[in-house]
Amino acid sequence: MNHDAVLEQKKIMESEWGGGKAPFGVSWRKYMMWIFIVSDAFTFGAFLAAYGLFRVTSEAWPNTYEVFTAFPLIPFEAPMLFVAMMTFILICSSFTMALAVSASYKNDRANALKFLGLTILGGSIFLLCQVYEWYHFIHDGASLTGNPWGTPLFSASFFMITGFHGLHVLSGLILLTITALKVKRGFYERRGSYEGVEIVGLYWHFVDLVWVFVFTFFYLL
Amino acid sequence: MSKQEHGKKVYIKVWLWLLAITIVGFIVSPLGLPGWLHNSLIILVALMKGGLIVAYFMHLKFEKISLIYSILLPLILLIALAVALLYEGTTRFL
């Protein structure tokens, strides 16, 4: 065996891709969440691309500024204000999530719990808002098969896209609650790593991210 | 293992930026800009928001470049799907 091969082998064993190491510098758990997010992005992407096709093929696509005008307790029309508020709430919950992750990496259990709690609160308010939004939309005559403003595809894709996103928010809330309980009971402390909080955080930010695009493509455009 | 090195300050900054551009996106529409300008502004705002969330909140900016590529490159395929569908929708008699 020549010397070069030994040198080569030494180099390989030190390199990140040489086996026995995490090549991306992240644990498999975190990377698994990342690629799950990519996969999920394809589900939402397909929905949004289909919605795009509906938009360009439908002659009478309603003007969303005339449809989404309700705001609780306000007697006059406030186009898009409620949805903008929902977006605001979700972004805030993303922010508190980031703070929770940051606190947990400092082993600051009290703060991690506090911010996780705030995140759950924000997510819950968002979900309640969505219930209100659906309720109002249905009350105004929208259903899966038709609506008073134009093509039935409008309300159908509304329910499909926001519904699918709402399911993600709901499952995110469940995951966050479990994580908060684990933090409270010191599960991550015993394990010596708060990575679990970060991984759930990734999912939560993704839910927020999807909403940014839903808000943009469905409501604003 | 990656650590969340930066603290509250950066997050607050990002959060304020997100709020600011959300408001920008919100007030662009009633201005009555021409369609293409309005649409590109709105999409630009969305991309900026998404970029901030992914880069800072999801910490992707501070990961290894190989990880970043492995996450972002597949999304090109999604864009291919969207482009094909929009092209089909506008050029085909349905």
Added chain:
Amino acid sequence: MASEHAVGTVEHHKETFISKYVFSYDHKMIGKQYMITALVWALIGMALSWIMRIQLAYPAEQMPWLETVLGRYAEGGILAPEYYLAMMTMHGTIMVFFVLTAGLIGTFGNFLIPLQIGARDMAFPFINMLSYWTFFLASVIMLLSFFVESGPAAAGWTVYPPLSAIAAAIPGSGAGQTLWLLSIGVFIVSSLFGSLNYIVTVLNMRTKGMTMGRMPLTVWAIFIAAILGLLAFPVLLSGAIMLLLDKNLATSFFIPAGLYIGGELLSYEGGSPILWQHIFWFFGHPEVYIVALPALGICSEVIATYARKPLFGYKAMVASLLAIAFLSFIVWGHHMFVSGMNPFLGSVFVLTTILIAVPSAVKVFNWLATLWRGKLHFTPAMLFAIGLVSLFITGGLTGIFLGNAPIDIQLHDTYFVVAHFHFVMGAAALFGIFAGIYHWFPKMYGRMMNNTMGKLHFWLTFIGIYLIFFPMHFMGTTGVPRRYYAFTEFEYTMQYGGMNEFITIAALITGAAQIIFLINFFGSMYLGKKAERNPWNATSLEWTTDDPMPGHGNWKGEIPMVYRGPHQFSTPEGKEDYVMQSDNTGFEGLEREN
């Protein structure tokens, strides 16, 4: 980082029957579960094809035994047309999803990845177990659809709406289609669990010295197929959800306005059936390669092993896998040339489709170059691998015809297409499964399969497949359409009566020949000669396990380290004609440093 790698080490606790054979976390048991389930599905799928073939060969002939077997599907001994379509749909669905997808990537992905990269198990054994059991649930739902009042789905495995979306259109589009969509939804979840595991395991769990460039080609192929699955299946999930809404909640995502059924105008409005085709094939074409790539990987490894030569062009093989994987995402439109697509878009898809011929040809030439002047051992596994090369060439060449829009417009929806995809996707992938089973059976069950029976099985199957599918090319070029219930209406199709009979007889015999395999497979499990640790003198890590049939944890002692690339046969170094990847000759002392 060491702790990272120790994840999934064996805990030596007492295993009960349930934890060992049913809800097992052991990747090898999960792989075998996938294999056996896929085998059962393959028999069902084959039986369905027999029923179709019998109908095509002897249309309108009363066969009372058919009624005995099929009951209300064949009243009076004649298969009803709508149930012919159901048989065809279920044959396609079962074979594509439950046999070729689950049977290949599910079986070999689970069984081989940890063994070949030197890991004790998958990264996340729990969701690996879930992956199998969600697949099982999908199987149960799909099986249930045979027993609903209106029969199973009947709109083809591509379930194009509006046919699939409107229950009044065809009996199969009732409850059967709903169950079909639910089953596929569950299947997608199972596939997602599997893909997540395969990808992170390959990336993070490799043993020391096992660089990506030293992985056996099988692992590469499964890794890339898993990426395809990760990105393609979710798109089908979106489509399936929308179709489910169309079917059961009267939305009209895929259903256009102005449809009449029985003289009555339906209330759908605004949807686009073409959208389904786009979404389905954006998934569907990568799906072809989710099926094909693992088979090609197995083929590469088996050919190198039994030709006793290093694989010719290892890097080119990996690069061509990657190129095929990338291209497979941007060619989906070639399934829709006749749908009225804008010719410009069509020409883009022609270009990308024909480009796939390049990496495919690279693979074929590399296989041939590996075989060239090798010391060939014609074991059953080798025969099936060479057979795969033959089938891949035959089916690949017709693919070049079909990838061209002007030719495809003539050949679309004819038996030419049937011949094409049965060669390149169906039979080639099946040969990959067989090659894999014959090669790794000793590792799976610790016993050898019978060689003579294996060879007989190969020759009957190989010749049979050509006899069944080759004539279909000729039928297709004269315009005989696929998916028809009988060819008794038109003169130009009637002339193929004899050929249809011939194909049917060939199909019956080829199918019956699989009994040889079953006897060999199940017989060898208990009666086969005890296998040695490395019966084929192969080089990859799975042959270094302490037991011929490794237990949970794979290696009793430490996991071996890797010092060289895979497929090192007949190289100048070493006393034998092969060097194991874990052979540390010349590297003594390195291990202690690390």
